[in-house]
Amino acid sequence: MEEKAALEGAVSFNKAEQLTMNYTAKRNKRRSNKSWMLLILPALFLFIFMFIPLLQIIKLSITDAGGSFTLAAYLKFFQSSIYLQVIALTFKVAFVVTLLCLLLGYPVAYAMTKCSKRISSLIMIAVMIPFWTSLLVRTYAWMIILQSNGIINNILMGLGLIKEPLQLMNNTTGVYIGMTHILLPYMILSLYPVLSGIDFNYVSAAQNLGANKLLAFLRVYLPLSIQGIAAGSILVFVMGIGYFVTPSLLGGSNDAMISQLIQVQVSKLLNWQFSSAVSIILLAISLVVLYVSKKLMKVDKLW
Amino acid sequence: MGANIRLENVCKDYGQTNVIKYVKFEIEDGDFLTILGPSGAGKTTLLKMIAGFEDTSSGSILINGEDIARKPIHKRNIGMLFQNYALFPHMTVNENISFPLGIRKVKKAEKKERVAEMLNKVKLGEYGKRYPRELSGGQQQRVALARALVFNPPVLLLDEPMAALDKQLRKHMQLEIKEIHNALGITTISVTHDQEEALTMATKVCIMKDGMVEQIASPVEIYERPNSVFVAKFIGEANVVECPVVKVEPSYIGIKLYGDNLVRLPQKSKKYTSFNSINVVIRPEKVKVVDDSFNGLRLKAKIEQAVYVGDVLKLKVRLECGKSMKVKVFTQYSLSLNVGDSINLGILEEDMVVVGR
Numbered sequence: 001m002e003e004k005a006a007l008e009g010a011v012s013f014n015k016a017e018q019l020t021m022n023y024t025a026k027r028n029k030r031r032s033n034k035s036w037m038l039l040i041l042p043a044l045f046l047f048i049f050m051f052i053p054l055l056q057i058i059k060l061s062i063t064d065a066g067g068s069f070t071l072a073a074y075l076k077f078f079q080s081s082i083y084l085q086v087i088a089l090t091f092k093v094a095f096v097v098t099l100l101c102l103l104l105g106y107p108v109a110y111a112m113t114k115c116s117k118r119i120s121s122l123i124m125i126a127v128m129i130p131f132w133t134s135l136l137v138r139t140y141a142w143m144i145i146l147q148s149n150g151i152i153n154n155i156l157m158g159l160g161l162i163k164e165p166l167q168l169m170n171n172t173t174g175v176y177i178g179m180t181h182i183l184l185p186y187m188i189l190s191l192y193p194v195l196s197g198i199d200f201n202y203v204s205a206a207q208n209l210g211a212n213k214l215l216a217f218l219r220v221y222l223p224l225s226i227q228g229i230a231a232g233s234i235l236v237f238v239m240g241i242g243y244f245v246t247p248s249l250l251g252g253s254n255d256a257m258i259s260q261l262i263q264v265q266v267s268k269l270l271n272w273q274f275s276s277a278v279s280i281i282l283l284a285i286s287l288v289v290l291y292v293s294k295k296l297m298k299v300d301k302l303w
Numbered sequence: 304m305g306a307n308i309r310l311e312n313v314c315k316d317y318g319q320t321n322v323i324k325y326v327k328f329e330i331e332d333g334d335f336l337t338i339l340g341p342s343g344a345g346k347t348t349l350l351k352m353i354a355g356f357e358d359t360s361s362g363s364i365l366i367n368g369e370d371i372a373r374k375p376i377h378k379r380n381i382g383m384l385f386q387n388y389a390l391f392p393h394m395t396v397n398e399n400i401s402f403p404l405g406i407r408k409v410k411k412a413e414k415k416e417r418v419a420e421m422l423n424k425v426k427l428g429e430y431g432k433r434y435p436r437e438l439s440g441g442q443q444q445r446v447a448l449a450r451a452l453v454f455n456p457p458v459l460l461l462d463e464p465m466a467a468l469d470k471q472l473r474k475h476m477q478l479e480i481k482e483i484h485n486a487l488g489i490t491t492i493s494v495t496h497d498q499e500e501a502l503t504m505a506t507k508v509c510i511m512k513d514g515m516v517e518q519i520a521s522p523v524e525i526y527e528r529p530n531s532v533f534v535a536k537f538i539g540e541a542n543v544v545e546c547p548v549v550k551v552e553p554s555y556i557g558i559k560l561y562g563d564n565l566v567r568l569p570q571k572s573k574k575y576t577s578f579n580s581i582n583v584v585i586r587p588e589k590v591k592v593v594d595d596s597f598n599g600l601r602l603k604a605k606i607e608q609a610v611y612v613g614d615v616l617k618l619k620v621r622l623e624c625g626k627s628m629k630v631k632v633f634t635q636y637s638l639s640l641n642v643g644d645s646i647n648l649g650i651l652e653e654d655m656v657v658v659g660r
Contacts, residue, residue, distance in 0.1 A: 199387075202391060204356055205385055207355075209402055209403035209450065209451075216377075220391055224391075224392070
């Protein structure tokens with residue numbers, strides 16, 4: 001008797017659950033039908049101003065001067081060691097800048113979660129002001145600071161620490177410094193919400209269970225912040241791959257990045273076919289990076 | 304395997320405010336101490352000081368004679384059940400429980416064995432590969448308990464252990480934790496604001512108020528012999544009457560209770576010598592509805608309010624002296640009582656407890 005009643009109870013519970021589920025599903029469906037309409041305008045905008053031009057660039061990259069189909073531009077790119085070196089350098093710069101941003105940004109984001117509200121909003125302002133300042137202004141400011149008779153070299157020489165001015169710009173060092181400074185806010189802004197969402201009780205628990213501060217950080221806090229690290233790193237890396245202004249102003253002639261290659265091909269050599277091909281390659285690389293990192297970090301499935 | 308814990312004049316100051324004031328007590332190996340008090344009494348702060356999350360401003364905390372008040376958290380070797388359990392969300396149940404063993408560099412095979420043994424002890428043998436978010440509240444608590452006990456700490460701290468559970472589960476887990484405590488004999492300190500929980504689980508109850516210990520004693524003594532009005536009112540219900548002292552003798556004192564009723568109370572070890580008035584506590588359930596044959600203090604009363612709560616009937620009565628009194632009677636004897644009825648109440652002298660303040 002009891003069993004039967006329990007069974008009936010379970011059945012009716014399931015029914016009720018199903019009903020609510022159906023209801024929610026229907027409601028969601030209805031709602032999503034309507035919300036689609038909100039997307040029409042932006043979708044149209046993207047289609048006209050981004051998708052169509054993109055198609056044109058693809059078309060440009062695979063047609064020669066006579067208008068017939070050819071993959072010559074792509075072959076040229078992948079057969080020349082110079083262009084592959086450009087790709088390698090671009091990756092190297094983006095990787096180093098991502099790492100520097102992470103190393104500099106993580107402590108800042110962490111400090112923001114730990115200090116008083118007043119101090120943390122002060123830090124936030126300090127992060128946001130350069131973020132809102134023009135990219136060009138900031139890059140020129142770095143030129144003033146880093147040049148041979150700039151502030152840093154003057155101070156170091158004045159103190160007698162160095163005899164010759166350090167070569168801080170017109171080389172990869174300048175690119176690292178400039179790009180790290182410009183991309184750092186993106187890292188901090190990606191890390192902060194994740195770090196501030198971590199319950200510090202987890203760290204307390206780890207310490208209580210015998211872990212010293214370093215171990216508690218490495219085994220508990222760091223893994224819990226992996227989402228923020230992933231989001232910030234992907235953002236900085238993908239932005240870094242396509243960077244143009246800063247590397248061309250602070251970098252040397254020997255270390256051109258991929259976007260500079262595109263610019264030279266378009267404005268100096270008027271080689272539209274080749275520059276389009278390189279653009280598509282850059283786009284493809286960025287997409288692959290996004291895809292791979294999404295596959296590698298199944299973080300959203302963890303908790 | 305447990306430990307003896309002794310607190311000596313433990314203080315905690317935040318600038319000018321003293322949150323904990325000269326707390327001292329001692330509990331024995333295997334005791335289950337529950338710290339009870341209103342919010343702001345400092346009970347959680349005291350627990351955090353023992354665990355090491357708050358530093359001690361002055362005084363010592365001795366575990367088996369060793370002062371740990373200034374030891375870093377991770378070297379204290381104290382098990383703790385956090386209020387929200389603080390199970391690591393990125394680790395499975397097995398990984399959570401083996402965490403303290405990994406830190407202590409326990410060998411792999413032994414680690415596995417001890418985790419499995421602990422999981423069985425908390426009746427979650429099959430759940431090792433799950434993540435905490437896949438478990439119910441009660442199961443999460445058991446995992447947290449297993450993690451806190453797996454490294455055989457001599458002391459277990461419980462911070463509001465039942466706060467996150469519903470009432471049904473709460474009773475169940477109370478008994479389960481008590482069972483585990485009995486089996487392991489681990490000295491346990493629990494913080495709660497639930498007096499029923501305190502009386503159910505503890506071998507000793509400590510009542511705190513304003514950062515100080517009001518009374519520390521067995522549950523029975525706390526309830527039957529509270530040493531202050533605060534304790535009497537905090538644990539259970541109580542009628543507190545201020546009584547003038549009219550006679551002081553070496554073996555007894557004479558007081559006037561509820562009007563002009565003269566009562567003789569025997570002198571206790573702490574003798575009363577002055578004629579200052581004293582407070583007498585009478586528990587509502589000790590007051591009986593009686594007839595003229597009752598051999599004790601008899602009072603005439605009128606029922607003003609009667610609330611039926613199942614096993615007992617809660618009465619509010621007005622006495623002849625004009626004072627009101629709370630009375631609890633078992634429903635099996637009292638179904639005929641109604642508001643407006645005049646009744647005779649009887650109180651035995653041994654049920655009148657003299658308290659300070």
